[in-house]
Amino acid sequence: MTEIERLKIIMERLNFKTQKNFAAGLNIQEGSLSDILRGRIGISNAVRDRLFLKFNVNLEWLEKGTGEPILKKGPVVSETKAGVPYFDISISDMDTLLLEEEKADYFVNYKPFNDCTAYLPVYGDSMYPKYASGEIIAVREVTNLEVLQWGEAYVVMANEKSNHLRSIKLVFEHSNKDKLILRSSNPNFKGDTIIDKASIIGLYIIKGKITRNLI
Template identity: 30%
Template sequence: MCDRLRMIRSELSMTQEDMARIIGIGKSALSMIETGRASLSERNRNILIQTLNVNPEWLESGTGAMFNEQFPERTFLKGSDRPVGSQSVPLYNVEGTAGLVPLFLDKASRQPVDYIHIPNLPKCDGAIYVVGDSMYPLLKSGDIVLYKQLNDINDIFWGDMYLLSIDIDGEEYITVKYIQKSDKEGCVRLVSQNVHHADKDVEISRIRALAFVKASIRMNSIR
């Protein structure tokens, strides 16, 4: 098991800090697992399977492919979320709608490119394709995120993942980030999953649209 954790990190070009952050333990605890002085918990094992698409058979015995060919949808639920048995979530082309702001303001006039049907998700307002690698390896460019629109910055849960539209010199910047409290007054801190992207403090007044990421779908190219 310890060798296989190092193999996963090597394959994904991840440091111990990267891996520890994803599975929610300290670097020293991960080091102990990788050197055989501690065992991988069932919770950590499930995170590797669900978040990094690791093949559970390979993780357990070393047989088969390291990663599954297809990645299932992932949900990011709150205790207050109530699953909806069946819903049609509209998938939008953000470029075609000229950004999140007009999409959020007038969803009725925007034509979806398709609809997504996944049972037992919490209520979602829409879905868009991810652009960029700031949330890699949790999300990669081309994946789909399903979101619930928020109207008040005070409704956020610190540390959770959000879809945002930010005003930068009069232009809209759309991104998916973790939102954390900032030491700077009137700001929030945007944190990436990708350690090569630095954290950034952004003035709350520059956030033009905000949505909680409820689920994501990994898009794989099978050749």
């Protein structure tokens, strides 16, 4: 059975009678869903995220046929402000304004991370295997740069003095208290980045992640 065939089964399991209604539930154009179901385009990460977050679809089953199509429990998603906002955007395209609730795609009510500031998707492999591309991270804003957890992962946003850096990095103490050491967890991304604390315009500690096989 192909992934497209399994997607059609999921549509039936979720009681969507028409492609139009299913596309609306996924917040995509009906034509885009038609192209997916006809095999003209693949299922994007954004669509996979919505299947998982909005409908508790087991993405392991969708991709490989492993387990059950629908998970028994998981995050609850709504378009009302009930929970933590999810922003479907690459970190490299972020600025602080994009974390305003009014610009959220939807809200995720998931008790372990309800004290967080936002959910964000992971793109790229610089933090693999700690955070893999396609996973969703829960982040909480840090306002005091003098109290950091060394060795933990943060979303770092810097100004023009640090080349507008937007990245997930492990943060380590520098011998100069006015600087920070940033490091990838993927050994293929070698070398440290040193930035001034003063150049940071946004810092978010990663409290956890939602993996595709969350039960």
